[in-house]
Amino acid sequence: MNDATHPEPAPLSASRSTGLSGRLRPPGDKSVSHRALILGLLCVGETQIEGLLEGDDVLRTGAACRQLGARVVRHGEGLWTVNGAGLGSLLNPEEILDFGNAGTGSRLMMGVVGGHAVTARFDGDASLRKRPMRRILDPLQLQGARVLEQAEGGRCPILLQGTAEPLPIEYKTPVASAQIKSAVLLAGLNSPGRTTVIETEASRDHTEKMLLHFGAQVVSEPFGEHGRKITLEGRPQLRASKVCVPADPSSAAFPLAAALITEGSDITIEGVMTNPLRSGLLTTLLEMGAHIEVENRRVEGGEEVADIRARYSADLRGVDVPAARAPSMIDEYPILAVVAAFASGETRMRGLSELRVKESDRLAAIAAGLTANGVDCAIEGDDLFVRGGAGDVKGGGLVETHLDHRIAMSFLVMGLAARQAVTVDDETMIATSFPAFRPLMEKLGAKFS
Numbered sequence: 001m002n003d004a005t006h007p008e009p010a011p012l013s014a015s016r017s018t019g020l021s022g023r024l025r026p027p028g029d030k031s032v033s034h035r036a037l038i039l040g041l042l043c044v045g046e047t048q049i050e051g052l053l054e055g056d057d058v059l060r061t062g063a064a065c066r067q068l069g070a071r072v073v074r075h076g077e078g079l080w081t082v083n084g085a086g087l088g089s090l091l092n093p094e095e096i097l098d099f100g101n102a103g104t105g106s107r108l109m110m111g112v113v114g115g116h117a118v119t120a121r122f123d124g125d126a127s128l129r130k131r132p133m134r135r136i137l138d139p140l141q142l143q144g145a146r147v148l149e150q151a152e153g154g155r156c157p158i159l160l161q162g163t164a165e166p167l168p169i170e171y172k173t174p175v176a177s178a179q180i181k182s183a184v185l186l187a188g189l190n191s192p193g194r195t196t197v198i199e200t201e202a203s204r205d206h207t208e209k210m211l212l213h214f215g216a217q218v219v220s221e222p223f224g225e226h227g228r229k230i231t232l233e234g235r236p237q238l239r240a241s242k243v244c245v246p247a248d249p250s251s252a253a254f255p256l257a258a259a260l261i262t263e264g265s266d267i268t269i270e271g272v273m274t275n276p277l278r279s280g281l282l283t284t285l286l287e288m289g290a291h292i293e294v295e296n297r298r299v300e301g302g303e304e305v306a307d308i309r310a311r312y313s314a315d316l317r318g319v320d321v322p323a324a325r326a327p328s329m330i331d332e333y334p335i336l337a338v339v340a341a342f343a344s345g346e347t348r349m350r351g352l353s354e355l356r357v358k359e360s361d362r363l364a365a366i367a368a369g370l371t372a373n374g375v376d377c378a379i380e381g382d383d384l385f386v387r388g389g390a391g392d393v394k395g396g397g398l399v400e401t402h403l404d405h406r407i408a409m410s411f412l413v414m415g416l417a418a419r420q421a422v423t424v425d426d427e428t429m430i431a432t433s434f435p436a437f438r439p440l441m442e443k444l445g446a447k448f449s
């Protein structure tokens, strides 16, 4: 895929709104959705998925599963079945596996391909082609896969030849990354031995949970102060299972933040996953003095979920966000920076080097967007400092989104509470993770044009 296959960029503006109200359920979690399809591919029999995120990133993982031999069928909104090819029995894909904008889908599937006797070409859009893949290819090569072709610096397009007999390895991830951990574990699934991944900072654990759910043997132990050691027994008898996908906390973050900064708001977001490894934003917002209540905590589909009530919070204050919290709120820094712009005092967000290698260089994109809207901010090393306007943000800026859905949604949320409308240069990428963002926000009372 290249830029020519993207829809024409479509600018969108958000203008000052008041009193957001109502209830909404955000779409299914993106991380869980990718993994449900992939585990479905790897077992024999029918996996049923309820609440699948039908965003472009996930649909591309579904398409790749088909190319590798699964029957993937949509039965209704969010209702899908996967009849898998089975572990060790994947087909050679006839076409390029085009992952569009999706880092997670492409990297996890590299793990799957790396551990099977198939050869696949991975590619994506201009954003995906910039993202570092060496971090995935390095461990896969240790497991026995071969990189036949790659663009400069280990980037897509990549031609990857997997191995029928992945070597059992112990691998320490160089950065806290669930994508690296998951790729190694998924390749290790087809190994005759045991695969161990050590991470010194715990990253989201959806792969481990999903593997357990499908019948694999996975043990996760604490490692050091914040880390984990995960051990997987290879070649398990996977059984097709039912997966209920909880609402995505990374998507919930946008209406949540909008309610906090928009005068007179009171909304409830239903069924949001509250997995502690995804909850750094909630912790931070509560420290900032946000009026948030976490209600009706329960377990759904093996994940903790809750309803989150968020009300306008006139008295938000800046906080110091430690680097150790980064893995649990990694995708939420753009929207946190927007909330910080409305707080009083300075918010310091530390240890954000990984933000530079997301769909865009998010550190630079956030700073540029804040500056374009009159917000005082600075990048120092890997830290971002935002000096808030105590409820008053000028707005009026045009924000460059660089093919990044989270930059687009974050600055549209800013526009709902800034003095002047905020415009993003392209809203089309929002469809990768939250296709119904605009109508759901409009139902709450948000003004877009």
Ligand SMILES: O=C(O)C1=C[C@@H](OP(=O)(O)O)[C@@H](O)[C@H](O)C1
Binding pocket: 030, 031, 032, 104, 176, 177, 178, 179, 180, 182, 204, 330, 331, 354
């Ligand atoms: O495993 C996953 O589902 C994800 C892991 C994170 O990336 P890293 O593994 O690069 O930290 C996150 O940013 C991404 O949106 C989803």
Ligand SMILES: C=C(OP(=O)(O)O)C(=O)O
Binding pocket: 030, 057, 101, 102, 103, 104, 105, 331, 358, 359, 406, 433
């Ligand atoms: C980083 C993200 O996704 P991915 O890595 O899957 O492209 C994201 O959704 O914010």
